Amino acid sequence: MNLVRLGCCVLVAAVSGSAQQAAEKIEFFERRIRPVLTNNCYTCHTDTKLGGLQVNSRVALLTGGNSGPAITVGKPDDSLLIRAVMHVDPNLKMPLGGQKLKDSEIADLKYWIQTGAVWPDGDAKAAVAPIASPKFSIKPEQRKFWSFQPIQKPAVPAVKDTAWAKTTIDRFILAKLEENNLKPVKQADKRSLIRRAYYDLIGLPPTPEQVDAFLSDNSPEAFAKIVDRLLAAPQYGERWGRHWLDVAHYADGSDRPDRRPVFLGYGQARDGYAETWRYRDWVAQAFNQDMPYDQFVKAQLAADLMPEKDRAKLLPALGFLGIGPWFTGDDVVFVEARANERDDKIDVVSKGFLGLTVTCARCHNHKYDPISQKDYTAMGGIFASSGYWEYNLAPEQQVAAYQNQQKKVKAAESALSEYADQSALRVAETLAGQIPQYMLAVRKVSLANPKAQKADFEKVAETEKLDSETFQRWFKYLTATEKLHPYLKAWDAMMAKGGGTDAEAQKLAEDFRDMVLKVIPERKAVIAANEEMTRNYKPDANEASVMLPGDLMQFELFQFKQQMVQKVMDTNHYYVWLDVVRGENDQSFAKKDGIFQYKSKDLLRFLTAEEKSKLDAMQAEVSALTKAMPPEYPYLMALKDEAKPVNLKLNIRGNPHALGEEVHRGFPAIIGKTDGDPLPFDEGSGRMQLADAIVQSPLAARVMVNRIWQHHFGRGIVNTPSDFGMMGDRPSHPELLDYLASQFIAGGWSIKAMHREIMLSAAYQEAYQASEANSAVDPENRLIWRANFRRLEIESIRDSMLYVTGNLDERLGGPPQNLKNPNFKKRTFYARASRTPDGLLTLFDYPDPNITAEQRSVTNVPLQGLFFMNSDLVNNQANTLAARLLQESDNDEDRIQRAYRIVFERPATQAEVQRGLQFLSKADVLFKQAPAEPMAVQAPRARPQAVNDEDEAPLPRASAPATKMTPWEQYTQALLSSGEFYYIN
């Protein structure tokens, strides 16, 4: 630093030659330069160091960033800073995304560099100071950003090729194509088209009969009829519901039996939620009923606050936020956890409905979009005022009956376990009295026969009148080398020296007995004292409210575990307890039972008849009560306004412990159309106002029509469907997007009407076809001169396989089931969506349910090939299909034809039939050569522990032991594994 100062001074002196001039330069800097840098550059170029550059000190500017020094003193025209602000290089225009600096400001900067770039304090620290008082204001040019503009129905452009354009959409598409001298390729053939429509709308292929009917329907409305029929099919909701669930980052709980939120952990995918699926089914139904999208949005945010008449129908929608994540459990730091829960909600709401990345403003104002940290905090206040709530879907009586019975069961269970526990302790105490006998017997045996076996023990136990099992345990224990406590050292030394005298042994054994008899009551006293302490623990009200939002408080009071200090016994005494009386299941200790530890059946032989019958009676009571448990009542996982809504304080640099000014809960200024501060909400939490504000913003309709478009064309008009901000994609067809958005609103927010309009366009019905001329201009098909080649999502791959083989269980709705369960044959939509998803799903790019997903990636890896080649799923479907073909015909040629019709919805060519026959005969030879007994292979099971062992409860086995695949099974497997089956063109 001194060096820098020195350098600075030398330079100043050299340039100016006088102290007064130097002072003038400093004043010039402070008045004309520093404000320009502060206002335009500091957001990105101080601590954040974008492009490696900091501009908050002279030395930083001289050092520069990734592209080299930012300034060359005395040479403004060579300085990168000047080139950047003058927009000399198209790739380096600063301020990024902002308005170009005024000419006068640029002139000042040039002059400053020319005259020595004087900076009064050489270190960066002082220069950072001005950032402390940012007044957030939205610049006019930011307000002008395209996505914030009101939706305006644009004029429909004129086109040259009027014959091609069937619909308004087509005129927008064609106008762009013509502008770029591109010609759309031909229309898709009918077979490709019907397949495309089926997959797009219901995620399943047409049957051969449905294809035939379409092919022979020459009416002009043939395709429109197909579209209408598909839109009316209940499978439509399963298909499009899933698209929305990607955005909503929907996840089920695990299938552990305890139904309530037990442990979500810190996002560690552990939860015990049982009723998540009611939201999933609601989403599918909403799509099927063509619920107006504005209502769809509002319901998911504020169904509980909507008019009474709709409420019951809409309440399940609250699962959107009610399912969580809620971070509970030991692993949680309360303040951070609450902040992260809110962040998740802000994220999914702002990206999902608005295409805005509001969470970028968690730690500081958004770097690119006009969203302030206050906006973020204001939205956070809404969710801080909305706690978790369960709405019961059963009469109060039923709920009460269930809860009462559950209480009774729990009470009986705990009485039983307490009695069993006490009995076990009594047994241990009795056995402890006999310790000398056991120890002396061990001495005798080990001296005589150190390699004693089970039979030897039994013999000795009988003669010495000892319990044989207990005796063996003593033998093992006393002859083991590792003992943590010091009390058997003398005994071990005696044994090492050849066993000592009988008297010596007797004495040491009695000493140890006395020790154990002292340890047992000591431990009992400690347990009793701790139970008392826990019983009397009362968290104060404040503490409780910090802990868990809303109704989640009913489940756990974990904080006291962390701060409460239990009574403990002497450590060495406890080791004796662990070794002799009872082991403890804790990572700190060896995993083993105590010598006297007997459980359930093993314990019985030590009990009196009276004790046994009491235990039996208690057991019977538990069974009877459990049997009488009424079925669990249904409920919804949702939100409810807290009694007292709160406002949050700014988290300085995103740190929830470093609090700044309070921000009234509300909505980002840029869409709330306020001056710069968030639009305040006052009605309760503000959720209803939030929902209203969202659907009134132009973003709501634009974002949703873009999502619909995205799933029809494989890419959105805006290719960053959840980011309509500065860093997002710009629309390829802005006018079309606004046309669609205005149609959407005018059509009463009908999603189905949008599908219809899109699918009846010539643009949608284009073929997938090459065109070198077009590729040269638009290789990525941004302008839609052809259809895209698309792989099916994993849901459609699995569902189609089950469907074409006739195995699909088409029942709708209901609780999730494990995808690995071979008896689970419903659509993949209903498979358990854990926060750590099934391996098959992730293998095919299923999105991470911990974050909202705007689109799925499509990757291509060998492990996917292995799925087609070796998985039980594909093998089993191939078998079913083969069986069906063999039954339907006894001629191989006919079977091949039939197979092609079923799997590819088309007849096989002659060459394909020949190739098939050739394969079958060759495979037949190999089949006969293959050994009769196939290899035994089972799927591997490796999962992180955090994922809940219970989730992988033993599953029914797939079938009888695997048999060799017949040639026909091999053939059908190849069909199901071929690209034509799982790509659409």
Place this chain on the structure above:
Amino acid sequence: MSDKRLFPPSTRRDALKTFANGFGLASFAALAGRPVEAASPAIAGNPWTPKPPHFAPKAKHVIVVFLQGGLSQVDSFDYKPMLDKFDGKPLPFETPRTEFATGNLMRSPFTFKKYGKNGTEVSELFPHIGQNIDDFCIVRSMISDIPNHGPSVYMMNTGTIRAGRPQMGSWVVYGLGTEDQNLPGFIVLTAGGGGGDFSSAFLPAVYQGTLVPYNQPDPKKQIQYLANARMNLTQQREQLDLLQDMNKSYLDRVDGAPELEATIQSMEVAFRMQTEAPDVFDTRKESKETLAKYGQGGISQACLTARRLVEKGVRFVQIVHAGWDHHADIMGHKFTAHDVDQPIAALVQDLKERGMLDDTLVLVTSEFGRTPVLNLGGFRSVHNGRDHNIYGFTVLMAGGGSKAGGIYGTTDDFGFKVAENPVHVHDLHATVLHLLGLNHEKLTFKYSGRNFRLTDVAGRVVKDLIA
């Protein structure tokens, strides 16, 4: 930055091409010193193809041994004689926030011995590592953010405190691809222990960790769908020929489709993987001497497998060993240390003997360390354990260009807080990427409006850890 906005990946395929460069188009262009050219419509490259690093790397492979639960630094590699002196006395400064209520200072119950050229003290828990201590670089000044497992496990493995960010292994394979196309580039060896999920989060799913159970003796059962119980390879080859004919005929009919061409390719790789993968996982093929060196039980099987995988060209292997969370009784470290000491030492020695240590970085990490003060809170049966400590903990590095025999950073006299040269987890990540030839600020992925990095908005390369 600005270029990125001008050239957004316009299709998923295009995006894949962007990934293939291993970093954003803009930084690639900057690196290559030429403007970004319009993407050609050719094949969407294999995302596993090896990619050039940003600069010459020292390490090409990484093996992480993750000790989940929290390794106690003061009972292992950060000897504190003052703890003996102040045993049972209160900490002379304010106790920082940990998970549970804590008490007075507690000496280490384990004895320390000097090892290696520098006489580095290592506790009796790690005699094998002790004997090889000159091959390791000890970082004694690690810090993290939250004293709870969940967040800190995520921090150590993904660079952020919550779920939903890619694992370090995912980032590395995204950045560099992997050398063997018949095996996944990021393999996680676990006995069913934790470590969070190994998803690639917003990175394409090809970069997720492939979980393999290391205690499964039959190599054919270790990777999902690896073998077919109902057909032999000759039959399957015949079937694959048929399938490929179908694919090619479809390809002809649609006039070419890069996606389908890639599928045809990867089916062939899948077929080869069936023989190659079981081979590499079959440690029974090792010599008796080698097997003896790694010992039995614990993570010996995993360490040996890791070496075999790296030998094959797998980019990133992570071994997860859980059970270190000894709040009640630090003596529990005896069991866990026994599981890992010999195998880790053997791994490093083995790599060295085979000339592989130079370009293989071995990292031994834990989400945090443990307090020098007693753990009191929680339902504990005894008070002989230690709580979580994010203020100063130890990780080990070996090979891959790290400084052998180095010791970096110090904690205070009691081993609670860093006294000198703090290394945040972000810094460790930046350094690991640097050793791999990757600039942590340039290894970015655009997701939802912003460029994400393994190191978030922080991280600095710790030059002193580099040989």
